[in-house]
Amino acid sequence: MRILLVGAGGTLGGAVRRALAARGHEVIGVGRSAGDLVADVTDPEAVARLYTEAGPLDAVAITAGDAVFRPLGELAADDFVTTFRGKALSQLELVRQGARHVAPTGSFTLVSGIIAEQPVVAGAAASAANGAVEAFVRTAAIELPPQRINAVSPTVAEESLPAYGPFFAGVEAVPAARVATAYVRSIEGAQTGQVYRIW
Amino acid sequence: MRILLVGAGGTLGGAVRRALAARGHEVIGVGRSAGDLVADVTDPEAVARLYTEAGPLDAVAITAGDAVFRPLGELAADDFVTTFRGKALSQLELVRQGARHVAPTGSFTLVSGIIAEQPVVAGAAASAANGAVEAFVRTAAIELPPQRINAVSPTVAEESLPAYGPFFAGVEAVPAARVATAYVRSIEGAQTGQVYRIW
Numbered sequence: 001m002r003i004l005l006v007g008a009g010g011t012l013g014g015a016v017r018r019a020l021a022a023r024g025h026e027v028i029g030v031g032r033s034a035g036d037l038v039a040d041v042t043d044p045e046a047v048a049r050l051y052t053e054a055g056p057l058d059a060v061a062i063t064a065g066d067a068v069f070r071p072l073g074e075l076a077a078d079d080f081v082t083t084f085r086g087k088a089l090s091q092l093e094l095v096r097q098g099a100r101h102v103a104p105t106g107s108f109t110l111v112s113g114i115i116a117e118q119p120v121v122a123g124a125a126a127s128a129a130n131g132a133v134e135a136f137v138r139t140a141a142i143e144l145p146p147q148r149i150n151a152v153s154p155t156v157a158e159e160s161l162p163a164y165g166p167f168f169a170g171v172e173a174v175p176a177a178r179v180a181t182a183y184v185r186s187i188e189g190a191q192t193g194q195v196y197r198i199w
Numbered sequence: 200m201r202i203l204l205v206g207a208g209g210t211l212g213g214a215v216r217r218a219l220a221a222r223g224h225e226v227i228g229v230g231r232s233a234g235d236l237v238a239d240v241t242d243p244e245a246v247a248r249l250y251t252e253a254g255p256l257d258a259v260a261i262t263a264g265d266a267v268f269r270p271l272g273e274l275a276a277d278d279f280v281t282t283f284r285g286k287a288l289s290q291l292e293l294v295r296q297g298a299r300h301v302a303p304t305g306s307f308t309l310v311s312g313i314i315a316e317q318p319v320v321a322g323a324a325a326s327a328a329n330g331a332v333e334a335f336v337r338t339a340a341i342e343l344p345p346q347r348i349n350a351v352s353p354t355v356a357e358e359s360l361p362a363y364g365p366f367f368a369g370v371e372a373v374p375a376a377r378v379a380t381a382y383v384r385s386i387e388g389a390q391t392g393q394v395y396r397i398w
Contacts, residue, residue, distance in 0.1 A: 044276040072342040073298065077243040080291050084283055084331070092279050092327060099272065116330075119338035128291060128335035131315075132283070135330025139318035143271040193318075 003187065004050075004057050006030045006041055006094060007064025011159045012111070015176035016063050016183045023184060028054055032064075041090045042066075044097070051101040059187045060098050061109045062091050067126035069167055080125050087129035092136055099144060107148040109186040110137055114155045114199045120167050134195050141193030148192035154179040155199035174198055202386065203249075203256050205229045205240055205293060206263025210358045211310070214375035215262050215382045222383060227253055231263075240289045241265075243296070250300040258386045259297050260308045261290050266325035268366055279324050286328035291335055298343060306347040308385040309336055313354045313398045319366050333394050340392030347391035353378040354398035373397055 003020055007013040008029025020027050029035040030050060039050040041064065051057075066086030068079040091110045098108060115123040116130035130153070137151045156168040157176040165173075182196040202219055206212040207228025219226050228234040229249060238249040240263065250256075265285030267278040290309045297307060314322040315329035329352070336350045355367040356375040364372075381395040 072295065072339055075295055077292055077295065080288055080295070084288070088327065088331070089279055089283070092323075093276055096271065096274055096276065096279070115338065116334045117337070119334075119341050121342055124291075124335055124338040124342065127338040128287065128331040131334025132287070132327040132331035135315045135318075135333075136323055136327035138316070139314065139323040139326040140271055142318050143320055143323065 001058035001187065002026045002028070002056060003059040003061055004028050004030060004054050006060065006062045007111075008035050010063055011157055012154065012176050012179055013063040015180040016061060019177065019180035019184050020061070020187070023188070041094060042085045044093050047093050047097050051097055054101070057098075057102045057106060059107045059109070060094060060102060061183050061187065062094060063111055065091070065111055065129070067129055069122045069126060069164070071122050072124045075125060080128070083125035083129050084132070087126065088132040088136075091133055095136075095140055095149065099147060102147060105146050107150070107187055108140075108144075109183050110149070110151045112151045112153040112195060114153060114171070114197070116153060118171075118199075120171070122167055137195065138193050145192065148190070150186040150191060150194040150196060152179060152182040152186065153195050153197045153199070172199065200257035200386065201225045201227070201255060202258040202260055203227050203229060203253050205259065205261045206310075207234050209262055210356055211353065211375050211378055212262040214379040215260060218376065218379035218383050219260070219386070222387070240293060241284045243292050246292050246296050250296055253300070256297075256301045256305060258306045258308070259293060259301060260382050260386065261293060262310055264290070264310055264328070266328055268321045268325060268363070270321050271323045274324060279327070282324035282328050283331070286325065287331040287335075290332055294335075294339055294348065298346060301346060304345050306349070306386055307339075307343075308382050309348070309350045311350045311352040311394060313352060313370070313396070315352060317370075317398075319370070321366055336394065337392050344391065347389070349385040349390060349393040349395060351378060351381040351385065352394050352396045352398070371398065
């Protein structure tokens with residue numbers, strides 16, 4: 001398949017790229033500043049240009065999401081906005097526009113996260129964005145057929161522990177490669193409306 | 200208790216006001232254009248003014264939320280933004296700022312909706328906003344104590360069937376007065392981090 005991978009330069013993105021390439025897929029990596037294609041997917045117009053440049057696609061996989069981690073008492077109003085934009089609206093927009101560009105039997109795989117269901121301190125904005133992604137996936141799944149849509153909800157990646165470990169005390173980490181298997185499952189499988197929890 | 204009720208002029212808001220008044224509470228009703236206090240809670244500065252005007256509070260109850268219902272293929276990028284702002288960001292901001300204004304043992308009761316979990320066609324944007332609210336409540340519940348926070352997730356109200364009935368074919372409707380009982384439960388009870396499903 002010809003797969004657009006948004007966030008290909010990140011920790012999870014790299015693992016997903018390797019997993020998909022090992023399965024024989026053609027991966028078009030998208031990054032904000034580097035990649036096969038470059039786009040800031042928080043900008044709807046950039047998403048439109050991205051799909052034009054990408055050409056025919058069988059699947060869109062998203063591993064990119066920027067979220068602010070900050071205790072609720074220190075969060076600013078803008079932190080909510082920034083996090084919705086960076087983790088939720090960006091993915092919803094990739095689906096909204098992508099539905100017209102992806103093959104009729106193609107799929108979308110979004111990224112959520114464990115804190116949509118299992119909260120951690122300082123995760124309020126990120127949890128909200130993840131909850132939005134999962135609820136959106138459930139609804140889009142009844143409107144998109146025959147296209148499919150799922151979310152992958154990873155726990156913290158072992159590779160991300162230096163940056164995010166302090167927020168996830170006692171939460172089991174997994175290698176990004178294990179999270180990547182859920183992307184293969186979503187893309188090559190036949191389910192829709194699922195949240196694949198890797199935790 | 201002294202309770203700020205945001206959305207007091209709406210169908211659900213009216214039912215919640217009656218339920219709270221019947222329990223002997225003092226209700227300060229907030230509406231966008233009319234009410235004991237007037238505020239557009241999608242504007243963080245208006246929320247700040249609202250709390251200053253409201254004075255001491257034991258609880259904040261929110262029944263207001265604007266969401267766009269439109270098939271995924273007809274949704275515009277702005278519909279996502281408008282819906283997040285009208286149903287999710289507004290409530291998150293009322294909590295973020297309210298934590299400094301509500302009594303230490305006070306509570307917040309937010310409104311979500313059945314489609315966070317049980318999707319309907321044309322509900323993608325609203326589902327996402329509801330999912331955000333519920334995930335936020337779970338996280339805020341571990342950061343706010345001794346303050347509490349819950350969400351009420353209503354099915355469509357019988358009183359709202361003329362407007363929303365077409366989106367909810369075969370989904371059981373309930374009187375707004377029944378949804379209002381969950382607000383009493385949240386405000387007078389001791390639980391936190393709950394989603395009270397009235398469906």
